[in-house]
Amino acid sequence: MSLILEDDMYIIAPSNLKKKILLEQAKNHSLYRLSFASLQEVKEHYFFRVKEEATLFLLEQTDYTLDVIRQLLPVLYSLEDKTYTHPKLKQLQAIKALLEQQNLLEYDGDYKRYLKTKKVVVMGYPLLEPYEKKMLADLKATIIKPQAKYLLTTITHYNTLYEEVVGVAQAIRTLNQQQVAYHQIVLAGVDTSYYYTLQTVFSWFSIPLNLPKKYSIAQTIQGQNFLKELDITALTSDILKQKVQALLQTFSYAKNSPYYATLIADALQHTYLDVPLYQDAITIDSNVCTIADLCRDDQYVFVLGVNQNKIPAIYKDDDFLSDVAKQEVGQLCAAEKNKALKEATKLALQTIPHVFLSYKDTSLQEIFYPASMIEELNLTTIEPTIYPYQFSHTYNQYTLGLLLDQYYKYHEEASDLTKLLPYYNSLYQTYDHTYQKHFVTMPKLVLSYSQLDDYALCPFRYYAKYVLQLEAYQETFAQKIGTIYHQVLASMYQDSFDFDTSYNQAISAFDLTVKEKFLLKRLKNELAFIVEEVKEQEKNTTLTKVYVEKKLSLAGDKYLLKGFIDKILFCEKNGKTYYAFLDYKTGSVTLNFDYLAAGLHMQLPIYLYLIETSGLFNQPVFTGLFYQMLLKNSKNDVEKKQNLKLVGYVTAEEDNLVWLDENYEKSSWIKGLSVTKDGRLSAKSKVLSSEQKEQMKQLVKEKIDDFANAILAGEFAIAPKIVQQKNLSCQYCPFKEICFHDARDNQYLDSIKEEDHA
Numbered sequence: 001m002s003l004i005l006e007d008d009m010y011i012i013a014p015s016n017l018k019k020k021i022l023l024e025q026a027k028n029h030s031l032y033r034l035s036f037a038s039l040q041e042v043k044e045h046y047f048f049r050v051k052e053e054a055t056l057f058l059l060e061q062t063d064y065t066l067d068v069i070r071q072l073l074p075v076l077y078s079l080e081d082k083t084y085t086h087p088k089l090k091q092l093q094a095i096k097a098l099l100e101q102q103n104l105l106e107y108d109g110d111y112k113r114y115l116k117t118k119k120v121v122v123m124g125y126p127l128l129e130p131y132e133k134k135m136l137a138d139l140k141a142t143i144i145k146p147q148a149k150y151l152l153t154t155i156t157h158y159n160t161l162y163e164e165v166v167g168v169a170q171a172i173r174t175l176n177q178q179q180v181a182y183h184q185i186v187l188a189g190v191d192t193s194y195y196y197t198l199q200t201v202f203s204w205f206s207i208p209l210n211l212p213k214k215y216s217i218a219q220t221i222q223g224q225n226f227l228k229e230l231d232i233t234a235l236t237s238d239i240l241k242q243k244v245q246a247l248l249q250t251f252s253y254a255k256n257s258p259y260y261a262t263l264i265a266d267a268l269q270h271t272y273l274d275v276p277l278y279q280d281a282i283t284i285d286s287n288v289c290t291i292a293d294l295c296r297d298d299q300y301v302f303v304l305g306v307n308q309n310k311i312p313a314i315y316k317d318d319d320f321l322s323d324v325a326k327q328e329v330g331q332l333c334a335a336e337k338n339k340a341l342k343e344a345t346k347l348a349l350q351t352i353p354h355v356f357l358s359y360k361d362t363s364l365q366e367i368f369y370p371a372s373m374i375e376e377l378n379l380t381t382i383e384p385t386i387y388p389y390q391f392s393h394t395y396n397q398y399t400l401g402l403l404l405d406q407y408y409k410y411h412e413e414a415s416d417l418t419k420l421l422p423y424y425n426s427l428y429q430t431y432d433h434t435y436q437k438h439f440v441t442m443p444k445l446v447l448s449y450s451q452l453d454d455y456a457l458c459p460f461r462y463y464a465k466y467v468l469q470l471e472a473y474q475e476t477f478a479q480k481i482g483t484i485y486h487q488v489l490a491s492m493y494q495d496s497f498d499f500d501t502s503y504n505q506a507i508s509a510f511d512l513t514v515k516e517k518f519l520l521k522r523l524k525n526e527l528a529f530i531v532e533e534v535k536e537q538e539k540n541t542t543l544t545k546v547y548v549e550k551k552l553s554l555a556g557d558k559y560l561l562k563g564f565i566d567k568i569l570f571c572e573k574n575g576k577t578y579y580a581f582l583d584y585k586t587g588s589v590t591l592n593f594d595y596l597a598a599g600l601h602m603q604l605p606i607y608l609y610l611i612e613t614s615g616l617f618n619q620p621v622f623t624g625l626f627y628q629m630l631l632k633n634s635k636n637d638v639e640k641k642q643n644l645k646l647v648g649y650v651t652a653e654e655d656n657l658v659w660l661d662e663n664y665e666k667s668s669w670i671k672g673l674s675v676t677k678d679g680r681l682s683a684k685s686k687v688l689s690s691e692q693k694e695q696m697k698q699l700v701k702e703k704i705d706d707f708a709n710a711i712l713a714g715e716f717a718i719a720p721k722i723v724q725q726k727n728l729s730c731q732y733c734p735f736k737e738i739c740f741h742d743a744r745d746n747q748y749l750d751s752i753k754e755e756d757h758a
């Protein structure tokens with residue numbers, strides 16, 4: 001390092017360089033009286049410190065967002081007491097004046113006097129802005145100019161990012177065999193696009209790696225729950241609680257502001273959890289590419305991805321201040337920064353004692369070009385020649401798989417095939433996609449119809465969706481329509497019901513696109529028609545009381561069964577409650593109880609079981625269970641009314657049926673319900689006798705118990721159901737890509753009778 005330490009030195013340097021200086025001091029047993037400050041700290045003393053409360057003040061007094069405020073505050077340092085022409089600079093001057101007026105800028109009057117007794121030196125800042133240089137000159141600071149010490153001669157070319165990482169892993173293992181500890185090795189030039197491959201390949205090669213991954217509190221489930229209500233009891237972890245309490249204390253000044261929650265949410269996004277690190281592991285630090293003299297003599301640096309626009313990175317004219325404004329205020333424009341950064345990079349690389357440079361042509365997503373710096377430094381490109389088969393069986397097996405794929409698909413026989421084949425051939429094409437059982441710990445299993453249906457369709461689908469929670473929720477237009485229709489139909493029984501008010505309230509919950517608004521116009525008229533038709537239909541029933549969107553639950557030993565029933569019509573008479581229920585459908589549905597033994601199509605039977613077992617009614621008397629199809633294509637109003645008829649099963653007991661429909665002999669609102677000439681229910685009518693209903697409830701209970709036990713036992717086989725050569729499970733399943741199911745997994749269910757599609 002070009003710095004010669006002496007007593008009373010005031011070193012302006014980034015924290016990583018400070019750490020290195022202190023380590024070297026300790027190593028040399030020298031004890032100088034040194035003071036350190038970062039460039040930002042110097043600016044806060046030299047110019048002013050912006051108080052924490054300034055951000056809140058600007059949020060409340062201006063239209064700037066938190067992000068913009070973050071970007072504009074550092075620019076205030078470069079403003080001088082003069083007239084600027086650029087409008088943004090004028091605005092910034094006004095903001096600075098406002099903050100000053102509000103006493104939100106804190107000045108340190110003694111700083112320059114304090115520094116007079118010190119020898120001030122600056123190092124580690126290759127991109128000093130002109131106004132920063134002016135400040136440092138005023139402080140009589142000496143900028144330490146680093147010297148190139150090591151000649152760079154070669155760079156390795158790889159075809160792909162994967163090959164580059166493998167090549168680096170091989171080199172690291174070789175170094176390690178030569179007694180270089182992993183903590184002496186640094187990777188640079190590595191952005192997040194490398195992380196997955198690095199983790200995979202390094203684990204194959206047993207190389208410990210500390211990735212600089214950060215997890216903010218806002219990313220945790222507890223953090224997200226806390227942010228909903230700012231309720232500290234949502235945090236069960238003591239560490240999280242302590243960190244959040246400290247934050248709340250910091251922002252106590254903003255407690256009564258409408259921006260309080262915004263500030264807290266932002267702070268949680270920038271407060272990170274401590275990630276456990278390996279002691280002896282490779283680290284990633286790209287600063288070594290720009291800050292000269294950062295590396296110790298015993299360190300080995302691999303600089304990956306020396307590609308155009310990557311090393312050095314490229315600045316664009318897209319900052320808060322444009323290049324034009326920057327020039328006026330004494331800041332470097334993008335082109336000047338790029339030039340300075342390239343020179344700084346070339347220099348910094350030449351201060352690393354042991355450096356290995358490489359670049360690649362492609363990754364899975366991108367094509368790359370070699371960095372222009374390679375030519376400017378006159379580096380010789382070399383190709384990797386030795387392949388690392390001595391380090392990792394996993395790598396060898398993976399490579400053999402690739403080479404065999406190449407051989408079988410394209411008849412290309414790579415030379416390494418014969419090297420690897422004798423050792424690993426038996427493993428090729430032996431991938432087993434079947435689910436390997438493992439137990440799931442759940443404090444209490446909560447089951448709904450949809451969960452049970454998913455389990456019945458394919459246990460692995462349930463596992464992926466509810467245990468691994470792999471499905472990303474995306475609200476479709478069809479779901480929005482469903483929610484709007486359900487909400488309006490639920491409100492139609494209120495005394496104060498007004499269609500337009502209810503409809504407007506329902507759509508206000510959604511951020512609808514112009515196209516969606518256009519489509520909804522027609523659907524609104526449809527819905528108004530449905531509301532009127534439903535009112536008309538229900539004039540036929542004596543079941544005049546109604547529950548809408550009724551939540552029911554039933555606790556079993558091992559699970560809690562929950563149901564959400566769109567509508568229950570009922571009336572009480574002589575201590576009994578006669579009832580019927582229905583579920584609205586805006587999409588298609590299958591009404592078929594022939595596969596209940598397999599747990600399929602259980603929605604209405606589950607609701608029946610819940611109503612009769614949950615204690616909702618005193619002496620419940622079943623009269624009907626139905627679907628009502630809301631959005632079937634119809635040519636005219638007559639067909640529309642026809643399509644809105646209830647589809648389902650009624651009680652076989654006519655004494656009870658009369659409560660549901662006084663005119664059941666020729667029902668005008670229940671599909672297929674009619675009587676023969678001799679007054680008996682016709683064969684077309686779908687009826688359930690008391691006995692059949694009890695059997696159905698019993699079967700439902702058994703299926704739920706079976707499924708719950710299987711879930712708790714970790715049984716999640718890949719087992720899609722096939723009925724009449726039709727796969728009921730996989731067509732819309734979002735987990736197709738990961739389950740790798742094949743015909744051997746299919747479960748063929750015996751067809752009992754023709755399915756009846758509502």
Ligand code: SF4
Pocket residue numbers: 457458460461718719720729730733734735736739740741745
């Ligand atoms: S695609 Fe089919 S087999 Fe695979 S998880 Fe989904 S339902 Fe199961």
